[in-house]
Amino acid sequence: MLALVAAHLALAGLLPLLSARSHRAAFLVGALLPAGALVWGLANAARALGDGVTETTSWAPALGLSFSFRLDALGLVMLVLVAGLGALILAYSAWYFGPDSPEAARSAALLLAFAGAMLGLVLADDLLTLYVFWELTSIASFLLVGQGGEDRASRRAAVQALLVTVFGGLAMLLGFVLLGEAAGTYRISELLAEPPRGPMVGAALVLVLIGAFTKSAQLPFHPWLPAAMVAPTPVSAYLHAASMVQAGVYLVARLSPAFAGLALWWVPVVVAGLGTMLVGGWHALHETDLKRLLAFGTVSQLGFLMVLFGGGGRFGDVTALAGMAMLLAHGLFKASLFLVVGILDKRAGGRDVRELSGVGRALPGLAVMSVLATASMAGLPPLLGFVGKEAAFEAFLDGGGTPGLLIALGLLAGSVLTVAYSARFLWGAFASKPGVAAAQPQRPEAGLTVPAWLPALGGLALGLAYPLVDTLARGYAAAYPPTGAEYHLALWHGPGLPLLFSALAVALGAGLHRLREPVTAMHRRLRTPVSAQRAYELTVAGVERVAVLVTGRIQVGSLPTYLAVILTAVLLLPGTALVLGTTLPDEQVLYHAPMQVPLGVFVLIAALGLVRARRRFTAVLLVGVIGYGIGGLFVVDGAPDLALAQFLVETLTLVVFVLVLRRLPAHFREARSPRRVALPKALIAIAGGAMVASSAVVVSGARQQAVSDVSREYIRLAPEGAGAYNVVNAILVDFRALDTVGEITVLLIAAAGTASLVLATRYDRHRAERVISGSGGPEHEEEVLG
């Protein structure tokens, strides 16, 4: 199965080469692979309904990462949708995109890559494998919605789709990891066999549901889906109706057998699903753009599916049977309807219900096909949608108690809306409207109509061949607790509440369509201040505002501030630990030799003077004084060689400084800092010094041996091993010679760096017209240094 997925991705990489010659050929070649996948899936259907077909390829075992796949009943249904509709939509695209379409080459490759990722997603038997493909579909969706990103609407829609779905995806990833850590495995089949429990699992499930809700556009994350309708119609049909957006539902369906018994799982799913079904249906009633109408319809149907799959543990296996039938039905009718909209858009000049008129008369074939698909959507017999809806009502009405009845009533209301917007779709697309000029559509070629006909006919065929669907659905529903009486998907169960509900839905829905004008007027008056789209925009804008605010406060661009923060960090972290956690050694002497006192005072005074100095020359001199004072301390401590080195360095530095000073202004140019700045600076500096000094005292007091083992070894080894009687020398040039080499290197680097700066600057001054610049191109440097 990995090979199948990889083949999609690999061919997608090659398709642009083919597209350069012929877009149509690229789409058709691309369509072959999903078609092959479909054939493979159907050939393995028997095994899938039995033990399932499994395959595992290891990736990073230490992290539990592998590509594990499993084809079972649920996987097979999704595969039929993903691969079957994928092949049809790719073939349709071959005629949809014109020969000069700039979007064709990109879309061909991305659609095929998406098909591969989607295939991986629905076949995954491992949470992490599933996540890998999940995010790939989000990225593909971003690129397909945005296309070339030429207009603002598509850019915004693409970013919104990306942010919302990846937000959910990342939450889901964390949920998966928590789940995997709790269970000790990421294999879905093992998780289902032995579901983990515990407080972490609760958090994990909530996170996973966020992922499912965002992907399947559930309340309150749904606005990205209608916004994504700016994409080319084949993209909308495939990603945003038939496959990707079903992924969230699929995930819930996948995990429900293990967790549907937990209220934490089924209650949010059912509540969000019902809410989404109603809100989506309500909005669909008022859209004038046929694509957006269908998009809200999709939102609504996804809510319906959520209810069916989420309720499985609580309300028994019939919900699962209904869910499987509806999953299949929805993919088929929705793909067909989107393809119809694409044809209208291309051949009838638009998709706005206010502008389309008389299309039904001009293109009766298309109208018949649309009636077939919408009938399935509205739940009319003998189509698959009817079979599913009957089972859904049955599931919640039979033995569901009060919650079941409430859910069934909710579903009834949702179904009424569904029937109403189905009618609106047909009316909007095909009716002859008074006052609107009749469209003069071109005849669509078979390449466009055949891919639309097939799923519509599929809905009819599967409705009639309901035992087949029943077998398939049963393969999945077996994982749930059985309800009392055995139920089979069928077209006729005899009169009863479910049939009454179905009939009511159709009757009320038709009535609602008839009353469309007053209803739309009411909708307009009901403009709620709270909208999910607005919430999304506010969140994004809010994050950006916070980002600017925080960054502006923190990144002030002032070097003194940065240094102050560093010193403060030293004071706050090790400084606090020093004050709270350590004590000064008991025997503390202020000085070892009397000479240390005047020398110390001398250094301190020089340091204070340095801070106050305004003349560069004074400052340089005082730096020298401090250095000599420290050298003096070395002498007192009995280290004349160190002192000598110190004096030499100080003298040399002083000389160099004086030479440099000739070229600089005599006084520092910066104004004295005001008191409110100077005081904190002084405090931080003094505290920093005090902290380092007291650390030194504490640290020396903590030492266990006066002369450490290493020092003793140095003293022992210096004469006999290194042939040196000066231990310091032996350390510098023998024991730790590498450090010395390193420090010499540093010195050389500093010299080279300074030379390159100074020489380059001098060269610049030479060329008067380039004074501002620090240096020039490499040819200057060569002239200067070479």
Next chain:
Amino acid sequence: MSTLVTLPVLLPMLGAGLTVITSRSATLQRLIGIAVLIAVAVLAAVLLVAADRTGPIVAEMGGWAAPVGIALVADRLAALLLLVSTLVTLAVLVYSIDQRVADYGRETPSTTFHPMYLLLCTGVSLAYLTGDLFTLFVAFEIMLSASYVLITRRTSASRIRSGMTYVTVSLTSSLLFLTMVALVYAATGTVNLADLAAQVGELPDGLRTVLALLVVVVFGIKAAVVPLHFWLPDSYPNAPSPVTALFAGLLTKVGLYALLRTQTLVFPQDGSKTLLLWLAVATMVVGALGALAQNDLNRLLSFLLVSHIGYMLFGIAVFDVAGIAGTVLYIVHHITVQATLFLVSGLITRRTGTVSIDRMGGLAKTAPALAVLFAVPALTLAGIPPTSGFVAKLALLQAGAGSGVATAAVAGVVVASSLLTLYAMARVWVRVFWGTPQPPLSDPDPTDELVVGTGSTPRPMVAAAGSLAAVSVAIAVAAGPLSAVTGRAAEDLLDRGPYRTAVLGEEAR
């Protein structure tokens, strides 16, 4: 075998000397640089295999056994990071050679660039390999002083000024580093890391905390941990892109490596877990928010760099095998991807003449190769599967999820800042690659070395950046063996036994 440990330090140093001598011949200079780095990469690979098979390999410098002499130690961690770093330095070197050839022709030599570049590599190698705290200081000094020259070299006055921030902050942190070494030596009488592992353990708790926290601050500055990160976004973006790529890829990671090494070997979790967790959270959040507030592509990438330092700090804070292994894996991934992004940013700037993403547009149409070259590392950095970023992030998430509620909550922050990273990258994509193509802007400062606004992208530079992107793809493909090695490296780090025995002999057990 132990001679091999010294070569990654000695070869670049020798190479630096040779490039000074050959500064008249551009071709020779380039060949030396490339040959040296290839050799070091091969050596690092050999060392990695050997260390993985037989344990840490030790070289006693000057024949003096540690702790009297200096020991160079190649364990799994050091060898692995050395290998990845050298691959990056090699790719960046090739890129900058290509850039120079494209702008100034094949014959123009570079007096300071090649020696400084190789010396920087010397410092990096030494930092990874040394088993001695003071030598670590020296390594940082070599690395940083070479970086001072590279960042101020042949550039405009304003850039020198922003280089000053970098130099001053680095010097301050070096001063603190030196103070820390002195305090540690005063307390224990040794600077050998393996020896310190035992000696520090005998110090009173309070004092150990003081030293441990000082180490956190010192290496926190080097690694750009919030709130010690200011200098990075103010200085890195102003250097030429290969230099920025090198710094961003390596220097902060060397700081992080030093923190990881000292936290595991010398101060195993001295009361710093909560602190490190908070620092990790602050770093991730502040960095990611900073990136969202930027319009300058390089600054945006610099803030993302800061943000992702938080990820690696998180793994150290978790401080178990999974956490440390996650951090090591993340370092390996991040060195590569961050360098790639800066190289690509260099290509974009070169083409468009600006770093401001508002003034670009339509590059996906005019330069599709560049779009792919940006998309791959961008998705990698955002941790979108199946890239190396996803694998490394997953390792960290697992560590967080398996180690209690607090770390699981921080894992949530990791995920959130991943989203912000993706958002920042999506914004770049939307503004730079989508929209209407813009004509290239003219070079704002034609006097400096950097040539921008050419409206074209030389193939060799694309190939160099592409090869680095390929390395990061290879990391994802080889995630299996790689995560196994990082797992073993983490076990060693927490165990401390193998390292100490290798350096000090059997009695150290």
